[in-house]
Amino acid sequence: MVVLAKAELEQIALPAAQPPLAHVRAVDLSAAPGAARAAAARALVSACEEQGFFRVTGHGVPLELVRAVEAAAAGFFALPQAEKEAGAGRPVGYASKRIGTGGDLGWIEYLLLSVTSAGALPAASFAASTLPCAAAAADGSRSEPSCPLRELLEEYAAAVRRMACGVLELMAEGLGLGPADAISRLVADADSDNMLRVNHYPPRPELQHGSLLTGFGEHTDPQIISVLRSNGTSGLEIAARDGAWASVPPDADSFFINVGDALQVLTNGRFRSVKHRVVVSSERSRVSMIFFGGPPPGQRLAPLRQLMGDGGRSRYREFTWKEYKSSTHRGSRLVDDRLCRFEN
Numbered sequence: 001m002v003v004l005a006k007a008e009l010e011q012i013a014l015p016a017a018q019p020p021l022a023h024v025r026a027v028d029l030s031a032a033p034g035a036a037r038a039a040a041a042r043a044l045v046s047a048c049e050e051q052g053f054f055r056v057t058g059h060g061v062p063l064e065l066v067r068a069v070e071a072a073a074a075g076f077f078a079l080p081q082a083e084k085e086a087g088a089g090r091p092v093g094y095a096s097k098r099i100g101t102g103g104d105l106g107w108i109e110y111l112l113l114s115v116t117s118a119g120a121l122p123a124a125s126f127a128a129s130t131l132p133c134a135a136a137a138a139d140g141s142r143s144e145p146s147c148p149l150r151e152l153l154e155e156y157a158a159a160v161r162r163m164a165c166g167v168l169e170l171m172a173e174g175l176g177l178g179p180a181d182a183i184s185r186l187v188a189d190a191d192s193d194n195m196l197r198v199n200h201y202p203p204r205p206e207l208q209h210g211s212l213l214t215g216f217g218e219h220t221d222p223q224i225i226s227v228l229r230s231n232g233t234s235g236l237e238i239a240a241r242d243g244a245w246a247s248v249p250p251d252a253d254s255f256f257i258n259v260g261d262a263l264q265v266l267t268n269g270r271f272r273s274v275k276h277r278v279v280v281s282s283e284r285s286r287v288s289m290i291f292f293g294g295p296p297p298g299q300r301l302a303p304l305r306q307l308m309g310d311g312g313r314s315r316y317r318e319f320t321w322k323e324y325k326s327s328t329h330r331g332s333r334l335v336d337d338r339l340c341r342f343e344n
């Protein structure tokens with residue numbers, strides 16, 4: 001349950017609903033090699049240039065798996081608060097209403113988890129009873145009992161990571177990069193810093209001040225790519241390059257892809273990370289799951305040489321992912337422009 005004081009509710013009240021996004025580009029990941037795949041690769045590149053955002057169809061992630069994870073996650077969020085809080089942790093674990101360390105609040109509770117290379121979530125990501133069924137293993141005397149939510153999240157993370165790599169391979173093709181894994185290897189590496197976030201936005205409370213609430217405030221994702229899925233409930237909004245906000249129509253079958261800051265750097269600003277936020281206006285709970293594909297901590301980030309052109313100038317100074325990540329987590333507010341500190 002998310003409980004906010006009146007002053008906190010006022011802080012996250014939003015004035016108005018935004019118009020629906022006129023067109024969300026769709027990219028078919030299952031397009032057959034040849035002309036259809038080349039067209040999909042071009043559509044992907046245009047979408048990244050224009051909006052930093054698109055949806056993928058033909059993604060190969062079984063929808064039964066997705067629905068099973070969503071149902072298990074809803075079961076977790078329905079647990080008594082004390083049980084969920086027992087697994088509270090920073091930066092990974094369960095948390096409610098507080099996002100990051102800069103004082104951001106939202107009408108949200110969530111699980112934030114690290115994903116290991118095989119797509120599995122290490123036990124270390126789950127403080128003893130973060131997940132309902134992990135508690136039984138806390139005495140260490142027995143082998144861990146089966147935990148449906150953990151198992152489903154592992155399976156889901158593995159499937160979505162594979163899909164994210166497929167998207168990045170198609171992207172490399174569209175950008176004319178060789179080798180095919182020029183970008184995807186950064187997310188597929190054994191040390192890649194991938195994360196999974198499961199968000200629960202409870203239905204909007206009765207409000208005296210304004211009728212909308214911020215679920216997750218405006219920000220860009222620091223990673224290379226984010227793969228987002230929600231349970232067919234509205235709330236996601238993205239900002240166009242001119243700053244106008246639009247709501248993304250819910251889609252229960254596709255996955256949405258966000259360009260992150262690190263991809264903006266790799267493409268020397270050709271792709272721009274998309275500003276987005278979540279607004280809570282619905283009578284229905286929204287559950288969303290986001291896979292964040294980040295590079296290994298020591299990975300140097302700089303524009304890919306093949307995208308610089310002759311005599312091209314890098315818009316960013318070189319830095320490591322570890323450097324960027326620690327600068328983004330050090331008390332920064334969601335809304336902050338974090339990349340500007342790394343511009344040349």
Ligand code: GA4
Pocket residue numbers: 091099100101102104112195197219220221222223292328329332333334
């Ligand atoms: C946004 C993307 C991911 O959810 C996240 C978030 C992180 C957090 O929740 O701790 C951050 C946010 C995100 C960007 C700026 C900093 C860090 C909260 C915040 C204020 C896990 C991430 O990597 O960056």
